[in-house]
Amino acid sequence: MLNESTLIQKLQNGDSTALSALYDRYSGALYGVLLRMCKNEPMAQDALQETFLKIWRNCGSYDPEKGKFYTWAYRIARNTALNALRNPSKLIQTEDLSVYTNEAEEEAPDIDLIQLNGSLRQLEAHHQKALELVYFQGLTHREAHEEMEVPLGTFKSYIKQALKKLRESYQMALVLGGLLMKWIV
Amino acid sequence: MMEKKEILESGLLEQYLLGELTGSQQEQVAHFVRTDEEVRMAYSKLEADLERMAQENAIAPPPMVKAQLIEELRSEDTATVSMPSRSRSNPWLAVAASIALLLGISSYWLYSKWNSAEENLKLVEQQRTELDQELTELVASYDEVLEWYKAINDPNAIKVVLKGNDLAPKALAVGYVNHETRSVVMDAKGLPALDEDHDYQLWADVDGEMIDMGVIKKGTEMLAMNYIENAESLNITIEPAGGNDHPTVERLISNVYL
Numbered sequence: 001m002l003n004e005s006t007l008i009q010k011l012q013n014g015d016s017t018a019l020s021a022l023y024d025r026y027s028g029a030l031y032g033v034l035l036r037m038c039k040n041e042p043m044a045q046d047a048l049q050e051t052f053l054k055i056w057r058n059c060g061s062y063d064p065e066k067g068k069f070y071t072w073a074y075r076i077a078r079n080t081a082l083n084a085l086r087n088p089s090k091l092i093q094t095e096d097l098s099v100y101t102n103e104a105e106e107e108a109p110d111i112d113l114i115q116l117n118g119s120l121r122q123l124e125a126h127h128q129k130a131l132e133l134v135y136f137q138g139l140t141h142r143e144a145h146e147e148m149e150v151p152l153g154t155f156k157s158y159i160k161q162a163l164k165k166l167r168e169s170y171q172m173a174l175v176l177g178g179l180l181m182k183w184i185v
Numbered sequence: 186m187m188e189k190k191e192i193l194e195s196g197l198l199e200q201y202l203l204g205e206l207t208g209s210q211q212e213q214v215a216h217f218v219r220t221d222e223e224v225r226m227a228y229s230k231l232e233a234d235l236e237r238m239a240q241e242n243a244i245a246p247p248p249m250v251k252a253q254l255i256e257e258l259r260s261e262d263t264a265t266v267s268m269p270s271r272s273r274s275n276p277w278l279a280v281a282a283s284i285a286l287l288l289g290i291s292s293y294w295l296y297s298k299w300n301s302a303e304e305n306l307k308l309v310e311q312q313r314t315e316l317d318q319e320l321t322e323l324v325a326s327y328d329e330v331l332e333w334y335k336a337i338n339d340p341n342a343i344k345v346v347l348k349g350n351d352l353a354p355k356a357l358a359v360g361y362v363n364h365e366t367r368s369v370v371m372d373a374k375g376l377p378a379l380d381e382d383h384d385y386q387l388w389a390d391v392d393g394e395m396i397d398m399g400v401i402k403k404g405t406e407m408l409a410m411n412y413i414e415n416a417e418s419l420n421i422t423i424e425p426a427g428g429n430d431h432p433t434v435e436r437l438i439s440n441v442y443l
Contacts, residue, residue, distance in 0.1 A: 016258050023251055028243030035244055045250050052254050065219065070236040075204040118241025135238055140205050156196030163234050
Protein backbone atom coordinates (compact mmCIF):
# COMPACT_ATOMS: atom_id res chain seq x y z
CA MET A 1 0.00 0.00 0.00
CA LEU A 2 1.40 3.34 -1.06
CA ASN A 3 1.67 6.14 1.46
CA GLU A 4 -0.45 9.19 1.00
CA SER A 5 2.17 11.67 -0.22
CA THR A 6 3.23 9.24 -2.97
CA LEU A 7 -0.41 8.88 -4.01
CA ILE A 8 -0.85 12.64 -4.08
CA GLN A 9 2.27 13.01 -6.22
CA LYS A 10 0.99 10.41 -8.67
CA LEU A 11 -2.41 12.12 -8.73
CA GLN A 12 -0.79 15.44 -9.52
CA ASN A 13 1.11 13.78 -12.37
CA GLY A 14 -2.20 12.78 -13.93
CA ASP A 15 -2.22 9.13 -12.85
CA SER A 16 -5.84 8.03 -12.57
CA THR A 17 -4.97 4.90 -10.57
CA ALA A 18 -3.95 7.26 -7.75
CA LEU A 19 -7.42 8.81 -7.85
CA SER A 20 -8.90 5.32 -7.69
CA ALA A 21 -6.79 4.50 -4.61
CA LEU A 22 -7.72 7.77 -2.91
CA TYR A 23 -11.34 7.07 -3.70
CA ASP A 24 -11.10 3.71 -1.98
CA ARG A 25 -9.51 5.37 1.03
CA TYR A 26 -11.83 8.36 1.45
CA SER A 27 -15.11 7.82 -0.43
CA GLY A 28 -16.79 6.21 2.60
CA ALA A 29 -15.85 9.07 4.94
CA LEU A 30 -16.94 11.68 2.40
CA TYR A 31 -20.13 9.84 1.49
CA GLY A 32 -21.01 9.63 5.18
CA VAL A 33 -20.82 13.43 5.36
CA LEU A 34 -22.58 14.00 2.02
CA LEU A 35 -25.48 11.71 2.83
CA ARG A 36 -26.04 13.43 6.16
CA MET A 37 -25.92 16.82 4.42
CA CYS A 38 -28.15 15.93 1.47
CA LYS A 39 -30.44 13.43 3.21
CA ASN A 40 -31.07 12.03 -0.25
CA GLU A 41 -29.13 9.12 -1.67
CA PRO A 42 -29.12 10.05 -5.41
CA MET A 43 -28.13 13.61 -4.57
CA ALA A 44 -25.35 12.48 -2.24
CA GLN A 45 -24.06 10.02 -4.84
CA ASP A 46 -23.99 12.71 -7.51
CA ALA A 47 -22.19 15.03 -5.11
CA LEU A 48 -19.64 12.33 -4.31
CA GLN A 49 -18.88 11.74 -7.98
CA GLU A 50 -18.69 15.48 -8.57
CA THR A 51 -16.32 15.82 -5.60
CA PHE A 52 -13.86 13.28 -6.98
CA LEU A 53 -14.06 14.83 -10.45
CA LYS A 54 -13.17 18.18 -8.89
CA ILE A 55 -10.33 16.51 -6.96
CA TRP A 56 -9.06 15.11 -10.26
CA ARG A 57 -9.35 18.35 -12.17
CA ASN A 58 -8.03 20.65 -9.46
CA CYS A 59 -5.45 18.40 -7.78
CA GLY A 60 -2.74 20.81 -8.93
CA SER A 61 -4.07 23.40 -6.48
CA TYR A 62 -3.73 21.10 -3.44
CA ASP A 63 -0.69 22.03 -1.35
CA PRO A 64 0.34 19.38 1.26
CA GLU A 65 2.15 22.15 3.18
CA LYS A 66 -1.18 23.78 3.99
CA GLY A 67 -2.99 20.77 5.36
CA LYS A 68 -4.06 17.17 5.03
CA PHE A 69 -5.54 15.81 1.85
CA TYR A 70 -8.72 14.77 3.64
CA THR A 71 -9.35 18.34 4.84
CA TRP A 72 -9.00 19.62 1.29
CA ALA A 73 -11.29 16.90 -0.09
CA TYR A 74 -13.80 17.47 2.71
CA ARG A 75 -14.06 21.16 1.83
CA ILE A 76 -14.69 20.34 -1.82
CA ALA A 77 -17.36 17.79 -0.87
CA ARG A 78 -19.04 20.21 1.50
CA ASN A 79 -19.16 23.00 -1.07
CA THR A 80 -20.42 20.61 -3.75
CA ALA A 81 -23.24 19.43 -1.50
CA LEU A 82 -24.14 22.98 -0.45
CA ASN A 83 -24.34 23.97 -4.12
CA ALA A 84 -26.50 20.95 -4.92
CA LEU A 85 -28.81 21.76 -2.01
CA ARG A 86 -29.05 25.39 -3.06
CA ASN A 87 -29.63 24.48 -6.70
CA PRO A 88 -31.35 21.09 -6.89
CA SER A 89 -32.46 21.60 -10.51
CA LYS A 90 -29.18 20.10 -11.70
CA LEU A 91 -30.09 16.86 -10.00
CA ILE A 92 -33.58 16.74 -11.46
CA GLN A 93 -32.13 16.96 -14.97
CA THR A 94 -29.78 14.04 -14.48
CA GLU A 95 -31.99 11.78 -12.41
CA ASP A 96 -34.81 9.56 -13.51
CA LEU A 97 -38.18 10.77 -12.30
CA SER A 98 -38.90 7.41 -10.69
CA VAL A 99 -36.36 8.33 -8.01
CA TYR A 100 -38.77 10.92 -6.72
CA THR A 101 -41.78 8.67 -6.65
CA ASN A 102 -39.81 6.20 -4.54
CA GLU A 103 -38.35 8.85 -2.29
CA ALA A 104 -40.82 8.35 0.53
CA GLU A 105 -40.10 4.63 0.69
CA GLU A 106 -36.35 5.14 0.52
CA GLU A 107 -36.27 7.79 3.19
CA ALA A 108 -37.08 5.41 6.05
CA PRO A 109 -33.83 3.36 6.13
CA ASP A 110 -31.74 6.52 5.69
CA ILE A 111 -32.57 7.71 9.20
CA ASP A 112 -30.47 4.92 10.67
CA LEU A 113 -27.57 5.77 8.41
CA ILE A 114 -27.73 9.42 9.38
CA GLN A 115 -27.41 8.59 13.09
CA LEU A 116 -23.90 9.37 14.21
CA ASN A 117 -21.65 6.51 15.35
CA GLY A 118 -18.35 5.94 17.09
CA SER A 119 -16.95 8.05 19.89
CA LEU A 120 -19.36 10.87 19.01
CA ARG A 121 -22.18 8.92 20.62
CA GLN A 122 -20.48 9.04 24.01
CA LEU A 123 -20.63 12.85 24.03
CA GLU A 124 -23.27 14.88 25.79
CA ALA A 125 -26.24 15.76 23.57
CA HIS A 126 -25.37 19.45 23.06
CA HIS A 127 -21.74 18.64 22.23
CA GLN A 128 -22.79 15.98 19.79
CA LYS A 129 -25.31 18.36 18.21
CA ALA A 130 -22.71 21.12 17.82
CA LEU A 131 -20.24 18.83 16.04
CA GLU A 132 -22.97 17.34 13.92
CA LEU A 133 -24.17 20.75 12.71
CA VAL A 134 -20.80 21.99 11.50
CA TYR A 135 -19.04 18.78 10.47
CA PHE A 136 -21.93 16.68 9.14
CA GLN A 137 -24.66 19.17 8.19
CA GLY A 138 -22.46 21.72 6.48
CA LEU A 139 -23.55 24.68 8.59
CA THR A 140 -21.13 27.52 9.29
CA HIS A 141 -20.40 28.39 12.93
CA ARG A 142 -22.67 31.41 12.57
CA GLU A 143 -25.57 29.39 11.15
CA ALA A 144 -25.08 26.64 13.73
CA HIS A 145 -25.14 28.87 16.82
CA GLU A 146 -28.43 30.33 15.60
CA GLU A 147 -29.75 26.85 15.02
CA MET A 148 -28.84 25.87 18.58
CA GLU A 149 -30.06 29.21 19.93
CA VAL A 150 -26.90 29.94 21.91
CA PRO A 151 -24.44 32.85 21.50
CA LEU A 152 -21.63 32.36 19.00
CA GLY A 153 -18.98 32.36 21.76
CA THR A 154 -20.85 29.64 23.66
CA PHE A 155 -21.20 27.61 20.51
CA LYS A 156 -17.48 27.90 19.79
CA SER A 157 -16.67 26.64 23.27
CA TYR A 158 -19.09 23.72 22.75
CA ILE A 159 -17.02 22.75 19.73
CA LYS A 160 -13.74 23.06 21.63
CA GLN A 161 -14.99 21.02 24.59
CA ALA A 162 -16.61 18.43 22.36
CA LEU A 163 -13.41 17.92 20.38
CA LYS A 164 -11.36 17.72 23.60
CA LYS A 165 -13.65 15.01 25.02
CA LEU A 166 -13.59 13.22 21.71
CA ARG A 167 -9.80 13.10 21.80
CA GLU A 168 -9.80 11.88 25.39
CA SER A 169 -12.23 9.09 24.66
CA TYR A 170 -10.27 8.20 21.57
CA GLN A 171 -6.98 8.04 23.50
CA MET A 172 -8.68 5.99 26.19
CA ALA A 173 -9.85 3.59 23.54
CA LEU A 174 -6.30 3.39 22.19
CA VAL A 175 -4.86 2.73 25.66
CA LEU A 176 -7.51 0.12 26.43
CA GLY A 177 -6.94 -1.44 23.04
CA GLY A 178 -3.20 -1.52 23.71
CA LEU A 179 -3.71 -3.15 27.11
CA LEU A 180 -6.09 -5.66 25.58
CA MET A 181 -3.51 -6.50 22.90
CA LYS A 182 -0.80 -6.96 25.57
CA TRP A 183 -3.10 -9.12 27.65
CA ILE A 184 -3.91 -11.33 24.63
CA VAL A 185 -0.24 -11.67 23.73
CA MET B 186 -2.62 41.84 13.10
CA MET B 187 -4.00 38.80 14.85
CA GLU B 188 -2.41 37.36 17.93
CA LYS B 189 -1.44 33.74 18.13
CA LYS B 190 -3.52 33.43 21.31
CA GLU B 191 -6.58 34.75 19.50
CA ILE B 192 -6.22 32.18 16.76
CA LEU B 193 -5.78 29.31 19.20
CA GLU B 194 -8.61 30.27 21.53
CA SER B 195 -11.25 32.12 19.55
CA GLY B 196 -12.37 29.24 17.36
CA LEU B 197 -10.87 30.87 14.26
CA LEU B 198 -8.82 27.76 13.58
CA GLU B 199 -11.98 25.62 13.59
CA GLN B 200 -13.59 28.03 11.12
CA TYR B 201 -10.45 28.02 8.98
CA LEU B 202 -10.59 24.23 8.91
CA LEU B 203 -14.07 24.34 7.35
CA GLY B 204 -13.10 27.00 4.82
CA GLU B 205 -15.43 29.51 6.46
CA LEU B 206 -12.93 32.36 6.65
CA THR B 207 -12.40 34.84 3.84
CA GLY B 208 -10.05 37.63 2.89
CA SER B 209 -7.40 38.82 5.34
CA GLN B 210 -8.62 36.59 8.22
CA GLN B 211 -8.13 33.54 6.05
CA GLU B 212 -4.69 34.71 4.94
CA GLN B 213 -3.52 35.48 8.47
CA VAL B 214 -4.60 32.12 9.87
CA ALA B 215 -3.00 30.36 6.91
CA HIS B 216 0.20 32.26 7.62
CA PHE B 217 0.27 31.11 11.27
CA VAL B 218 -0.50 27.53 10.27
CA ARG B 219 2.49 27.62 7.92
CA THR B 220 4.96 29.37 10.19
CA ASP B 221 4.05 28.79 13.84
CA GLU B 222 4.74 25.37 15.28
CA GLU B 223 2.11 25.60 18.05
CA VAL B 224 -0.64 26.75 15.69
CA ARG B 225 0.40 24.11 13.22
CA MET B 226 0.12 21.40 15.88
CA ALA B 227 -3.31 22.60 16.97
CA TYR B 228 -4.47 22.64 13.37
CA SER B 229 -3.14 19.14 12.71
CA LYS B 230 -5.13 17.90 15.72
CA LEU B 231 -8.28 19.49 14.31
CA GLU B 232 -7.62 17.91 10.96
CA ALA B 233 -7.16 14.54 12.61
CA ASP B 234 -10.43 15.03 14.55
CA LEU B 235 -12.28 15.86 11.37
CA GLU B 236 -10.94 12.83 9.58
CA ARG B 237 -11.47 10.46 12.49
CA MET B 238 -15.08 11.57 13.00
CA ALA B 239 -15.73 11.07 9.31
CA GLN B 240 -14.07 7.67 9.20
CA GLU B 241 -16.02 6.54 12.24
CA ASN B 242 -19.21 7.61 10.50
CA ALA B 243 -18.23 6.44 7.06
CA ILE B 244 -20.91 4.95 4.81
CA ALA B 245 -19.82 2.87 1.85
CA PRO B 246 -21.21 4.41 -1.34
CA PRO B 247 -22.75 2.02 -3.90
CA PRO B 248 -20.06 0.60 -6.27
CA MET B 249 -21.82 2.19 -9.23
CA VAL B 250 -20.61 5.65 -8.13
CA LYS B 251 -16.99 4.61 -8.61
CA ALA B 252 -17.83 2.91 -11.91
CA GLN B 253 -19.46 6.12 -13.15
CA LEU B 254 -16.49 8.18 -11.95
CA ILE B 255 -14.03 5.95 -13.83
CA GLU B 256 -16.24 6.15 -16.91
CA GLU B 257 -16.36 9.95 -16.64
CA LEU B 258 -12.56 10.11 -16.33
CA ARG B 259 -12.17 7.92 -19.39
CA SER B 260 -14.46 10.06 -21.53
CA GLU B 261 -12.69 13.18 -20.26
CA ASP B 262 -9.34 11.59 -21.09
CA THR B 263 -10.30 10.99 -24.72
CA ALA B 264 -11.72 14.48 -24.96
CA THR B 265 -8.50 16.10 -23.77
CA VAL B 266 -5.95 14.04 -25.70
CA SER B 267 -3.78 17.09 -26.24
CA MET B 268 -2.91 17.45 -22.52
CA PRO B 269 0.78 18.44 -22.53
CA SER B 270 1.53 16.74 -19.22
CA ARG B 271 1.33 13.31 -20.86
CA SER B 272 4.93 12.35 -21.50
CA ARG B 273 4.27 9.24 -23.56
CA SER B 274 2.76 9.94 -26.96
CA ASN B 275 -0.81 8.79 -27.22
CA PRO B 276 -1.71 6.72 -30.32
CA TRP B 277 -5.23 8.07 -30.07
CA LEU B 278 -3.79 11.54 -30.57
CA ALA B 279 -2.59 10.55 -34.04
CA VAL B 280 -5.93 8.93 -34.81
CA ALA B 281 -7.82 11.98 -33.60
CA ALA B 282 -5.55 14.31 -35.58
CA SER B 283 -6.02 12.25 -38.75
CA ILE B 284 -9.75 12.25 -38.28
CA ALA B 285 -9.70 16.00 -37.71
CA LEU B 286 -7.61 16.50 -40.88
CA LEU B 287 -9.92 14.27 -42.91
CA LEU B 288 -12.90 16.12 -41.55
CA GLY B 289 -11.26 19.42 -42.47
CA ILE B 290 -10.52 18.35 -46.04
CA SER B 291 -13.90 16.78 -46.58
CA SER B 292 -15.73 19.76 -45.20
CA TYR B 293 -13.78 22.10 -47.51
CA TRP B 294 -14.58 19.82 -50.44
CA LEU B 295 -18.22 19.70 -49.41
CA TYR B 296 -18.24 23.47 -49.01
CA SER B 297 -16.95 24.08 -52.53
CA LYS B 298 -19.34 21.47 -53.90
CA TRP B 299 -22.13 23.15 -52.08
CA ASN B 300 -21.15 26.53 -53.51
CA SER B 301 -21.12 25.29 -57.12
CA ALA B 302 -24.34 23.40 -56.54
CA GLU B 303 -25.91 26.59 -55.33
CA GLU B 304 -24.74 28.42 -58.48
CA ASN B 305 -26.14 25.64 -60.66
CA LEU B 306 -29.38 25.83 -58.79
CA LYS B 307 -29.60 29.57 -59.43
CA LEU B 308 -28.99 28.99 -63.15
CA VAL B 309 -31.63 26.28 -63.33
CA GLU B 310 -34.08 28.49 -61.50
CA GLN B 311 -33.45 31.32 -63.96
CA GLN B 312 -33.96 28.96 -66.90
CA ARG B 313 -37.09 27.64 -65.35
CA THR B 314 -38.50 31.17 -64.97
CA GLU B 315 -37.76 31.84 -68.64
CA LEU B 316 -39.37 28.58 -69.69
CA ASP B 317 -42.37 29.41 -67.54
CA GLN B 318 -42.78 32.74 -69.31
CA GLU B 319 -42.44 31.11 -72.71
CA LEU B 320 -45.01 28.51 -71.77
CA THR B 321 -47.43 31.17 -70.56
CA GLU B 322 -47.00 33.03 -73.85
CA LEU B 323 -47.43 29.83 -75.85
CA VAL B 324 -50.56 28.88 -73.96
CA ALA B 325 -51.95 32.36 -74.48
CA SER B 326 -51.25 32.31 -78.21
CA TYR B 327 -52.58 28.76 -78.46
CA ASP B 328 -55.77 29.87 -76.74
CA GLU B 329 -56.01 32.79 -79.13
CA VAL B 330 -55.48 30.61 -82.18
CA LEU B 331 -58.03 28.16 -80.87
CA GLU B 332 -60.50 31.00 -80.47
CA TRP B 333 -59.91 32.11 -84.09
CA TYR B 334 -60.14 28.55 -85.30
CA LYS B 335 -63.46 28.09 -83.56
CA ALA B 336 -64.79 31.40 -84.90
CA ILE B 337 -63.73 30.63 -88.45
CA ASN B 338 -64.85 27.01 -88.38
CA ASP B 339 -68.25 27.82 -86.94
CA PRO B 340 -70.88 26.61 -89.46
CA ASN B 341 -72.78 29.86 -88.91
CA ALA B 342 -69.78 31.98 -89.88
CA ILE B 343 -70.21 33.61 -93.26
CA LYS B 344 -66.92 34.15 -95.07
CA VAL B 345 -66.66 37.58 -96.72
CA VAL B 346 -63.69 38.23 -99.02
CA LEU B 347 -62.81 41.92 -99.26
CA LYS B 348 -60.74 42.56 -102.37
CA GLY B 349 -58.97 45.83 -103.00
CA ASN B 350 -60.29 48.22 -105.68
CA ASP B 351 -58.18 50.32 -108.04
CA LEU B 352 -56.73 52.29 -105.14
CA ALA B 353 -55.24 49.12 -103.62
CA PRO B 354 -55.41 46.36 -106.19
CA LYS B 355 -53.26 43.97 -104.14
CA ALA B 356 -55.27 44.28 -100.94
CA LEU B 357 -57.12 41.25 -99.66
CA ALA B 358 -58.90 40.86 -96.33
CA VAL B 359 -61.24 38.13 -95.14
CA GLY B 360 -64.09 38.69 -92.73
CA TYR B 361 -66.16 36.08 -90.92
CA VAL B 362 -69.61 37.33 -89.91
CA ASN B 363 -71.64 35.24 -87.51
CA HIS B 364 -75.22 36.38 -86.97
CA GLU B 365 -75.85 33.69 -84.39
CA THR B 366 -73.05 34.72 -82.03
CA ARG B 367 -73.25 38.33 -83.29
CA SER B 368 -69.53 38.53 -83.94
CA VAL B 369 -67.21 39.65 -86.73
CA VAL B 370 -63.68 38.39 -87.11
CA MET B 371 -61.16 39.81 -89.58
CA ASP B 372 -58.09 38.27 -91.15
CA ALA B 373 -56.24 41.41 -92.26
CA LYS B 374 -52.82 40.03 -93.12
CA GLY B 375 -53.48 40.51 -96.84
CA LEU B 376 -53.74 44.32 -96.51
CA PRO B 377 -50.68 46.29 -97.70
CA ALA B 378 -48.71 47.97 -94.88
CA LEU B 379 -49.53 51.63 -94.19
CA ASP B 380 -47.30 54.42 -92.85
CA GLU B 381 -47.37 55.40 -89.19
CA ASP B 382 -49.90 58.18 -89.75
CA HIS B 383 -52.62 55.96 -91.22
CA ASP B 384 -54.78 52.95 -90.30
CA TYR B 385 -57.35 50.84 -92.11
CA GLN B 386 -60.87 51.15 -90.67
CA LEU B 387 -63.88 48.87 -91.18
CA TRP B 388 -67.38 50.27 -91.74
CA ALA B 389 -70.88 48.78 -92.00
CA ASP B 390 -73.47 50.37 -94.31
CA VAL B 391 -76.87 50.45 -92.63
CA ASP B 392 -79.61 52.23 -94.59
CA GLY B 393 -77.06 54.38 -96.37
CA GLU B 394 -75.24 55.35 -93.24
CA MET B 395 -71.65 54.21 -92.56
CA ILE B 396 -71.23 52.88 -89.01
CA ASP B 397 -67.83 52.28 -87.42
CA MET B 398 -66.85 48.60 -86.91
CA GLY B 399 -63.40 49.33 -85.59
CA VAL B 400 -59.86 50.23 -86.54
CA ILE B 401 -57.78 47.41 -88.01
CA LYS B 402 -54.76 47.38 -85.74
CA LYS B 403 -51.39 47.29 -87.48
CA GLY B 404 -49.36 44.09 -87.17
CA THR B 405 -52.21 41.86 -86.08
CA GLU B 406 -53.31 38.99 -88.25
CA MET B 407 -56.68 38.26 -86.70
CA LEU B 408 -59.03 40.83 -85.23
CA ALA B 409 -62.37 40.86 -83.52
CA MET B 410 -64.48 43.71 -84.92
CA ASN B 411 -67.78 45.23 -83.76
CA TYR B 412 -70.87 43.41 -84.96
CA ILE B 413 -73.42 45.79 -86.47
CA GLU B 414 -77.07 44.82 -86.83
CA ASN B 415 -78.62 44.96 -90.31
CA ALA B 416 -75.38 45.73 -92.09
CA GLU B 417 -75.82 45.71 -95.88
CA SER B 418 -72.15 45.91 -96.79
CA LEU B 419 -68.65 45.89 -95.34
CA ASN B 420 -66.23 48.67 -96.31
CA ILE B 421 -62.55 49.38 -95.65
CA THR B 422 -61.15 52.90 -95.80
CA ILE B 423 -57.75 54.41 -95.08
CA GLU B 424 -58.05 56.87 -92.20
CA PRO B 425 -55.71 58.96 -90.04
CA ALA B 426 -53.98 56.84 -87.38
CA GLY B 427 -56.33 55.84 -84.58
CA GLY B 428 -59.46 55.93 -86.73
CA ASN B 429 -62.06 58.48 -87.76
CA ASP B 430 -65.65 59.32 -86.80
CA HIS B 431 -66.78 59.42 -90.43
CA PRO B 432 -65.34 57.47 -93.31
CA THR B 433 -63.14 59.22 -95.87
CA VAL B 434 -65.00 57.95 -98.91
CA GLU B 435 -62.25 59.10 -101.30
CA ARG B 436 -59.97 56.54 -99.73
CA LEU B 437 -62.30 53.54 -99.76
CA ILE B 438 -60.28 50.55 -100.87
CA SER B 439 -62.81 47.73 -100.61
CA ASN B 440 -66.56 47.26 -100.55
CA VAL B 441 -68.54 43.99 -100.39
CA TYR B 442 -72.27 43.53 -100.10
CA LEU B 443 -73.52 40.94 -97.69
